[in-house]
Amino acid sequence: MSRYSPTSQEVRTVADRAICIFASLNLECCLVGGLACSLFGISRTPGDVDLVIVTALHSQESLKRMLCDRDSNFFLVPSKKAFATYKVLWYGYPYRRCKVDILLPGIMNIPSVPKDRVEQRSGFPVMPLLPLLMLKLQAWEDHRNHYESYMREKQHTDVSDIRSLLKIARRNGISCGNASNSWIPSSLVEETKRRVKSWVERMGSAENHDWAAIGFDPPRQRRTKASKASASDCDRLAERLRSMYIR
Incomplete structure (x- = not known):
């Protein structure tokens, strides 16, 4: 792991902060990706946070802005991909930062998980x-x-x-x-x-x-x-x- 990469605990802290903000806005969410895998017991350090927000009322970009508006440690930067109109969400740490992907059901075939099917792992909602x-x-x-x-x-x-x-x-x-x-x-x-x-x-x-x-x-x-x-x-x-x- 690069010294500029977030630690496993830092990734969990970023996830917890995002989940708490969305919960305060009555938005259900669950983790996927590497962090979700590690919460199920896979021994590897996740590099970022992948969070599915179960909503049809908000776009990905508006959800990113919600986090930035409520915690200044979240910030947006333009995508480096050609012709991309979206911005990439990060959480800042001294000397390093953690990427946060905000996802919606339907994107990349992600299913909408019923509230009673979301699993709790170490205090985190997980797919x-x-x-x-x-x-x-x-x-x-x-x-x-x-x-x-x-x-x-x-x-x-x-x-x-x-x-x-x-x-x-x-x-x-x-x-x-x-x-x-x-x-x-x-x-x-x-x-x-x-x-x-x-x-x-x-x-x-x-x-x-x-x-x-x-x-x-x-x-x-x-x-x-x-x-x-x-x-x-x-x-x-x-x-x-x-x-x-x-x-």
Whole structure:
């Protein structure tokens, strides 16, 4: 970790400050991303705060301004991306700062989590584990296919997070088929099934039993016609060799 990067405790402090401000405005929210993963027990230092605000009344930019208006440590800077009209939200520390991403349901397929489904972890509201894993799988796919190299590098962290979340989900008996997860949009479920297939094709079958346990049966490898023909050829060759030795 760079000396200019926030510590794990600083990231949590920034998240807590933002959550408290939104709570004072009667806005429900929950954490996703690296901080949410760490709150579920994954041992890595999150680099920023990803916060989903459950509202249809406010835009992302207005929500960012709400934080800045109520705490001067939050500040906005123009995006460095060409033609971008949005601003990037940061929280300032001496010699370093912490990025804060304000997200809304629907953006990047983020589901709207019912209030009674939001989990509490170490005093923080967190997206439930299963949709968090589904979004991590989506991030892995997006990062892997990104045109910028620094974004493609993020796929390696995604892989580590996915494997850890998958183990935790199986250990806790979490499954897509559970009634408690019926609120998850079917579109996200179907996309996850497709991504699990892509995961197995690229990463191998080591996690197949884990995927199956949480309700996403990986595709079984089928023998092609070519492989069947090859097997038949081997059988015929073996039979010929046996007959030669018998003679």
